[in-house]
Amino acid sequence: MQITNPILPGFHPDPSILRVGDDFYIAVSTFEWFPGVQIYHSRDLLHWELLTYPLTRDSQLQMIGNINSGGVWASCLSYSDGVFYLLFTDVKSRKGAFKDTHNYVVTAEKITGPWSEPIYLNSSGFDPSLFHDEDGKKWMINMIWDHRKRKNSFAGIALQQISSEENKLVGPVWNIFSGTELGATEAPHLYKKDGYYYLMTAEGGTSYDHAVTMARAESITGPYQLDPGNPILTSDKSKRDELQKAGHGSLVETQSGEWYLAHLCARPVTDNKCILGRETGLQKCYWTDDGWLRVDGGPNPQWQVPGPDLEMAPVEGESNHDDFQEKELKRYWNALRQPFSEDWLSLKERDGYLRLKGGESLNSLHRQSLVARRLESFHLSAETAVDFQPETFQQMAGLIVYYDTDDYVYLRISQDEQLGKCLGILHTKHGIYDELLPEDIPLPEKVLSYLRVEIHRENLQFSYSLDQKTWKTIGPVVDISHLADDATELNSLRFTGTFVGMCCQDLSGRKHVADFHHFIYTEQDI
Structure with missing residues (x-):
């Protein structure tokens, strides 16, 4: 072998x-x-x-x-x-x-x-x-x-x-x-x-x-x-x-x-x-x-x-389709700096959903409500569906591609005084914050929002759907080569890797919840 x-x-x-x-x-x-x-x-x-x-x-x-x-x-x-x-x-x-x-x-x-x-x-x-x-x-x-x-x-x-x-x-x-x-x-x-x-x-x-x-x-x-x-x-x-x-x-x-x-x-x-x-x-x-x-x-x-002179021993990995029906998270899920605990995450409070209680900002080195898994391929897609009804612009939830607090791309749902519930893209590169849409996209209340990301090497494209059938791309193709270990003029050498996952923030401190219905991670052969 x-x-x-x-x-x-x-x-x-x-x-x-x-x-x-x-x-x-x-x-x-x-x-x-x-x-x-x-x-x-x-x-x-x-x-x-x-x-x-x-x-x-x-x-x-x-x-x-x-x-x-x-x-x-x-x-x-x-x-x-x-x-x-x-x-x-x-x-x-x-x-x-x-x-x-x-x-x-x-x-x-x-x-x-x-x-x-x-x-x-x-x-x-x-x-x-x-x-x-x-x-x-x-x-x-x-x-x-x-x-x-x-x-x-x-x-x-x-x-x-x-x-x-x-x-x-x-x-x-x-x-x-x-x-x-x-x-x-x-x-x-x-x-x-x-x-x-x-x-x-x-x-x-x-x-x-x-x-x-x-x-x-x-x-x-x-x-x-x-x-x-x-x-x-x-x-x-x-x-x-x-x-x-x-x-x-x-x-x-x-x-x-x-x-x-x-x-x-x-x-x-x-x-x-x-x-x-x-x-x-x-x-x-x-x-x-x-x-x-x-x-x-x-x-x-x-x-x-x-390979060694040993008998082949294939293994069956965990399913990359997580419907959050189990009592515990699958082993590939990780959190930032803190254990999984009921004070910020629950698989019990709403049957068939992963509930995240809004935590600190994506800049925080303390208590973020973020659950993510490693990217293990250069070509992949990831999809989730979230039930989230924000009451203020300080409440956000969605699908994130994350390296660290300085570098991430975030397809997030929030609330706007004029638009109401809305969808937009937050982007932080080397610690510099940006928003990638000229204006957020209004979303209907009290329905699941389906969010997807496709990654092909350094290129990322988000899309969304209201029925999981008809998908619309949102925002530009994003260069994510800054989500990397390698040193730049602004960043010293780093040592982790890129993750994809779900997160929820409530900067008002009210711990407003987001319920995620599923997460599907699919690697592509190209």
């Missing part, structure tokens, strides 16, 4: 891959989106399903007020002696010279939970990783952040022992690796093979210079010898139509002794903009006679990768 990359399309960065018995798992970062950390499952490395989220409670993850592209950074999933461990960073600030990066660990006896309350570890940097040594000792590593001018901000890889009895870091801190000339040394993972400790790191920054590098040592504290073939994985920047930004790797061995590297990658649509965000790819690897890891066909990532 052949594996086609990316194996997890759309916003699925910083993969941490793990095998336990015949089961493979990948944990990916979720940043400001709740629940925290997605864990995917496979039995053949080809077919993957979203299995669970370990961080589902306020007590585990408090992100109200977290900055855009803050929250849960690179997690590390590991397993030892019947227990799953998940280390993660909650990033509170990354503005200017400083980063407030708090590292925690949660545990569970089953991958599906229940997961424990978090134990605080340190705040010296981000990308924490846990290594279980053969002698029973457990070691945490993370990159060290240095805010000082004239210093290397990526100041090396810290190593410290974790006491299982005391549930805390103990003993001295070693800086075991200062990186290569590529710089921006982060995302450390430790492995042990044939008497060597192997340190895998990401370097070059998480954009187009991204790479995976290796070093090894006979002692866990070093000194570490650089792999003469570094980087072992990096993208060919001259071929922008191929997998780009390859880096941030994590290694797994199959039951039959085959080796695979899960890694971050991205696919630009235009002008080096990646609207889907940073994705997860998989490369087959081998070890050289002198004990270094190499990527098949590398160092550049391959679109098609030979």
